[in-house]
Amino acid sequence: MSSTTRERIIDxxxxxxxxxxxxxxxxxKIESAAGHTPGAxxxxxxxxxxxxxxxxxxxxxxxxxxxxxxxxxxxxPLGDVKAELTLIARYMLxxxxxxxxxxxxxxxxxxxxxxxxxxxxxxxxxxxxEGFATWVGERAEHPLPDADAQAIAAVxxxxxxxxxxxxxxxxxxxxxxxxxxxxxxxxxMMGAVTGGPAI
Numbered sequence: 001m002s003s004t005t006r007e008r009i010i011d012x013x014x015x016x017x018x019x020x021x022x023x024x025x026x027x028x029k030i031e032s033a034a035g036h037t038p039g040a041x042x043x044x045x046x047x048x049x050x051x052x053x054x055x056x057x058x059x060x061x062x063x064x065x066x067x068x069x070x071x072x073x074x075x076x077p078l079g080d081v082k083a084e085l086t087l088i089a090r091y092m093l094x095x096x097x098x099x100x101x102x103x104x105x106x107x108x109x110x111x112x113x114x115x116x117x118x119x120x121x122x123x124x125x126x127x128x129x130e131g132f133a134t135w136v137g138e139r140a141e142h143p144l145p146d147a148d149a150q151a152i153a154a155v156x157x158x159x160x161x162x163x164x165x166x167x168x169x170x171x172x173x174x175x176x177x178x179x180x181x182x183x184x185x186x187x188x189m190m191g192a193v194t195g196g197p198a199i
Contacts, residue, residue, distance in 0.1 A: 006046045006056075009034045013050075014057040018104035022054060054105075058120050061102045081139050085189050088132065089160060089182045095128075096164040107169045129153055141194040152192045159185060 012033035016025040027050050028038035036042030047053045078084050096103065106121060133153035137144050144152075163181060166172040176184075 005034070009043055009046055009053060010057045010060060013053045014061075014101045014105070017054060017057070017109070018101035022050075022105070022109045025050070058102070061099060062120060064098060081193060082186060082190060084135075084139070085186045085193075086182060088135070089185050092128070092157065092160045093164070093178060093182070096161065096168075100164070100168040103164065104169055107165070129157055132157055136193055139193050152189070156185070156189050156192070 009030060013025070013030045016029055016033060020029075027043050030050070030053065031040065031042050032038040034042070043050075043053065047056065078087070102120060129150075133146075133150045136152045136156075137146065137149035140149070160181075163174065163176075167174050
């Protein structure tokens with residue numbers, strides 16, 4: 001029961017933090033959403049503070065990211081640049097979808113809680129960027145300077161990230177269906193990586 005209650009508190013807290021911001025989410029609101037009597041101190045049976053709940057939620061999200069990255073490592077390389085790009089795009093969109101709450105928290109609270117959120121930003125964005133830039137350099141048809149591989153990675157991952165930031169953080173409906181987004185993204189990246197025509 002204890003771990004289930006703890007997970008429910010984390011689930012509800014992360015959702016509330018993402019919807020209303022960390023500062024505007026009271027312990028009583030978290031307790032109420034988790035099925036406890038608001039203000040009765042049920043949260044404190046499992047966590048020292050509201051900040052400890054946020055830390056546990058971030059830790060859990062990062063563990064899930066690690067599991068997704070292990071799956072990607074097992075599936076690659078495929079020996080086919082187009083197939084690998086398709087897998088990368090779908091993987092990235094899936095990862096971003098699973099981290100929608102975390103993206104909203106990062107957008108609203110990263111400046112106010114840098115000690116907690118810096119690692120999350122690094123895991124969610126920076127390490128993925130470095131991995132993709134390395135992949136671009138390895139798969140390029142002709143040798144690419146590191147700066148070019150990083151620029152291609154920034155454009156490629158930035159376009160996927162922006163599709164989710166617009167939708168999940170700013171609330172702007174998707175302009176393009178995911179399948180069309182992935183197909184177009186793969187064609188553009190193929191041109192950048194192999195030096196062939198982009199579309």
